[in-house]
Amino acid sequence: MNKVEADERRLTDYAMGELDAPAAEELEQLLQRPENADARDAVEEIRRVAALLSTAYREEVARTPDLGQARLERLAGSRGPAKGRWWSRRLVLAWSAAAVVVAGAGLLGYGYLERERSAPRTDNLAGGEGDIEQAVPGGMYSHKNLKSFGLATAADTGAALNTRPRDAAMNTESYDYVRGNDFLEVVHNPLSTFSIDVDSASYANVRRFLRSGCLPPAGAVRIEEMINYFDYRYPQPSGDRPFSVTADVAEAPWNPGHRLARIGIKGREIPWDERSPGNLVFLIDVSGSMESPNKLPLLKKALRLLLERLDERDRVAMVVYAGASGLVLDSTPGNEQGKILAALERLRAGGSTHGSAGIRLAYEVAARNLIRGGNNRVILATDGDFNVGVTDQGSLVRLIERQAAGGVFLTVLGFGMGNYKDSTLEKLADHGNGNYAYIDSLREARKVLVRQAGGTMMTIAKDVKIQVEFNPARVQAYRLIGYENRLLAAEDFNDDTKDAGEIGSGHTVTALYEVVPVGVCFHGRGVDPLKYQRPARAAAPAEGSDEIMTVKIRYQEPDGGTSRLIERPVVDSGGSLRSADPDFRFAAAVAAFGMLLRDSQFKGKATFGLVEDLAASARGRDPHGYRAEFEELVERAASLWRQRR
Amino acid sequence: MARESVKHRWIMDLVRSYQRPLIAYARARLGDLERAHEVVQSTFQKLWEADRARIEGHVARWLYTVCRNEVTDVLRKEGRMTPVEADRLAAVPHPGDGPDERLQQKERLGRVLALVARLPERQQEVLRLRFQEGFSYREIAQVTGVSQSNVGFLLHTAIRTLRDKLRPVLRPGVEGGEP
Incomplete structure (x- = not known):
């Protein structure tokens, strides 16, 4: 009675992730038997159909005409005459702004669309049909994704089951293609707008590659995440502001004619004991791929570090997912340590991953136990290898995005290697009001979950956006270093409905611009001189100003409401690199390192030697040895690079 | 005012993420876009009266359920329960x-x-x-x-x-x- 027929219903239920754990395990055992090869193929076929259907519906949804302004106005106005009118104005304004964004992206070819997080799905007002790139939810279909649209996705989805190769046998890690930001001329693009990003996963992942003797793939190197891995000594905010803003300028080390402008943000440090009560739901991947020692066993040790610091103010629940998902610990007060740690210890790996059901369940548990004004958070710990069920990236991201609207934040902890899905995890955190860290060792776990637990666990401002206006009288062109997948349209800055990054307690965020001053020889990418616009030199009102740029930052309180604005003009006093703050030099060293690893066309005179010198001159106080470790990685990379040649 | 603003924002977010999927769903059953729009508009309208705390955590389910009931009402009023698919099939x-x-x-x-x-x-x-x-x-x-x-x-x-x-x-x- 071991034969499984190819048209049995339980195969569908299994592929849909709807079998309970014992039944799924039993079936998995049976499917491994030689006589059940047909049934195994059937499971794969079902998954392919599922992936095709998901894609087909997604396309159809994207092409579906939305409600339109008139209906939106009526909908917004239905609340009552006085307020109604006000609402409807706001609503319509927001919507027309969105329309302009898409039209702009389409016409001017700025390339917003080829970057992630471009236009949300409702913004497809530009044309009825809309091409695929534009129409896909979340606008997250970059080159790589577009290529794998459809059957390729089906193949990915179908590759799961028990035939999954061991880590060493085959590398199926996935990284998105990232195109480095180009120089933009101030005359054509006076505004630069982006969302902050506090993630640091990329650095830890790059470190893992270098330590194992490989240069990382370019897509794994996200320069802003490398820079933001390190702490910088920016001042604590004054007054009741959630963060301080620092801005300064010095020479660009890889191109002495150019200037490097730094924007630094420091989130207010809230002592751990003064944190708001937590409603934490751990969502833990216990699928077969989590079995290796650097995954589930490390995960347990890591989470233990955090769990032990919780107390009676907090509530903890645990949801696991694999072939089936389930609640292994219902919401429990944080001081019942014995019960919580026992649940953690019981976790075992097995089965294939059905992430979406688990995510849904975790958010449900979080919503049921919602603490008003508290830290409501789902903490997803996984290698990101979602395989079973309707788990194409698009619908997962959409699911997370919706759940995030309900006030539950997300922390993504990535583990392991071999089939590590960096691109998926980054997107999930990005769309889920969340942050994302990669944990490759217990040491890293201590950094993320103990030393920086405040930043990881306590959000102090959300939807933080930066807009820089450059003064054409002082600056010819500029280039934002990193943040490629965080770029926003200029109009998004004042649009509070546009999602952006979050800052946690004590977090530091650094952004660097390479700036080409007026008077330095610069050849842009060759736009014809404008016939009707006034040239840069003649920008009269700005002429007398020493300011090279104005930094504007918008943010919202963690529980929403109208955004606030911080503005700060920046003057370049002509400082040299040597006289710059050591933290400035260190951030510049990390940026140069990132450009070298990406073999960026903008690396200029940067060499590994230059990076080492810069970093060595900026080591300063390095209590945890992070900066010393950086120098060690630069050496490794330099030697790997030499061997490559 | 502040509370209204929070609710407005919440509804607006939901409209943004759900309008197209709900319209596609209603359109498949109703057979034309105009009525699908009507039905989805009145689905979102019901959010104003709804108790957010009771919906939170299963918003999607709530929206689809309400939308489905609206569709059924329309079909019932028109005295037919079989949808016309012409519009969709043509596409x-x-x-x-x-x-x-x-x-x-x-x-x-x-x-x-x-x-x-x-x-x-x-x-x-x-x-x-x-x-x-x-x-x-x-x-x-x-x-x-x-x-x-x-x-x-x-x-x-x-x-x-x-x-x-x-x-x-x-x-x-x-x-x-x-x-």
Whole structure:
């Protein structure tokens, strides 16, 4: 009675992730038997159909005409005459702004669309049909994704089951293609707008590659995440502001004619004991791929570090997912340590991953136990290898995005290697009001979950956006270093409905611009001189100003409401690199390192030697040895690079 | 005021994420876009009166359930419970029309939707709720009022039919259309 027929219903239920754990395990055992090869193929076929259907519906949804302004106005106005009118104005304004964004992206070819997080799905007002790139939810279909649209996705989805190769046998890690930001001329693009990003996963992942003797793939190197891995000594905010803003300028080390402008943000440090009560739901991947020692066993040790610091103010629940998902610990007060740690210890790996059901369940548990004004958070710990069920990236991201609207934040902890899905995890955190860290060792776990637990666990401002206006009288062109997948349209800055990054307690965020001053020889990418616009030199009102740029930052309180604005003009006093703050030099060293690893066309005179010198001159106080470790990685990379040649 | 603003924002976020999927869902059952828009508009209208705390955590299910009831009301008022599919069918290419050559991705997806359109209505609905929205069997049961095990049966039957019809394009390494 071991034969499984190819048209049995339980195969569908299994592929849909709807079998309970014992039944799924039993079936998995049976499917491994030689006589059940047909049934195994059937499971794969079902998954392919599922992936095709998901894609087909997604396309159809994207092409579906939305409600339109008139209906939106009526909908917004239905609340009552006085307020109604006000609402409807706001609503319509927001919507027309969105329309302009898409039209702009389409016409001017700025390339917003080829970057992630471009236009949300409702913004497809530009044309009825809309091409695929534009129409896909979340606008997250970059080159790589577009290529794998459809059957390729089906193949990915179908590759799961028990035939999954061991880590060493085959590398199926996935990284998105990232195109480095180009120089933009101030005359054509006076505004630069982006969302902050506090993630640091990329650095830890790059470190893992270098330590194992490989240069990382370019897509794994996200320069802003490398820079933001390190702490910088920016001042604590004054007054009741959630963060301080620092801005300064010095020479660009890889191109002495150019200037490097730094924007630094420091989130207010809230002592751990003064944190708001937590409603934490751990969502833990216990699928077969989590079995290796650097995954589930490390995960347990890591989470233990955090769990032990919780107390009676907090509530903890645990949801696991694999072939089936389930609640292994219902919401429990944080001081019942014995019960919580026992649940953690019981976790075992097995089965294939059905992430979406688990995510849904975790958010449900979080919503049921919602603490008003508290830290409501789902903490997803996984290698990101979602395989079973309707788990194409698009619908997962959409699911997370919706759940995030309900006030539950997300922390993504990535583990392991071999089939590590960096691109998926980054997107999930990005769309889920969340942050994302990669944990490759217990040491890293201590950094993320103990030393920086405040930043990881306590959000102090959300939807933080930066807009820089450059003064054409002082600056010819500029280039934002990193943040490629965080770029926003200029109009998004004042649009509070546009999602952006979050800052946690004590977090530091650094952004660097390479700036080409007026008077330095610069050849842009060759736009014809404008016939009707006034040239840069003649920008009269700005002429007398020493300011090279104005930094504007918008943010919202963690529980929403109208955004606030911080503005700060920046003057370049002509400082040299040597006289710059050591933290400035260190951030510049990390940026140069990132450009070298990406073999960026903008690396200029940067060499590994230059990076080492810069970093060595900026080591300063390095209590945890992070900066010393950086120098060690630069050496490794330099030697790997030499061997490559 | 502040509270109103929070609610307004919440509703606006929901409109933004859900309007198109709900319209697609309603349109499939009603057969035309205009009425789908009406139904979805009144679905969102109901959010103003709804208690957010009670919806939170299963917003999607709530919206689809309300939308489904609205659709049923419209169909009932018009005295017909069988949807007209003309509008939708016109939009997708018919299967088996093309020559036996490698299908473009768009056509392939169009073919899938055309095949789906030929399935019994209940199967279509369950497929859409599952693959458009990612609902679990249980959630689909809650939205449609069909039992959970029946949801599984409908889904299995629908997928089996699609597998048979799509086999030529599903098999890895095999290109081409229908035999």
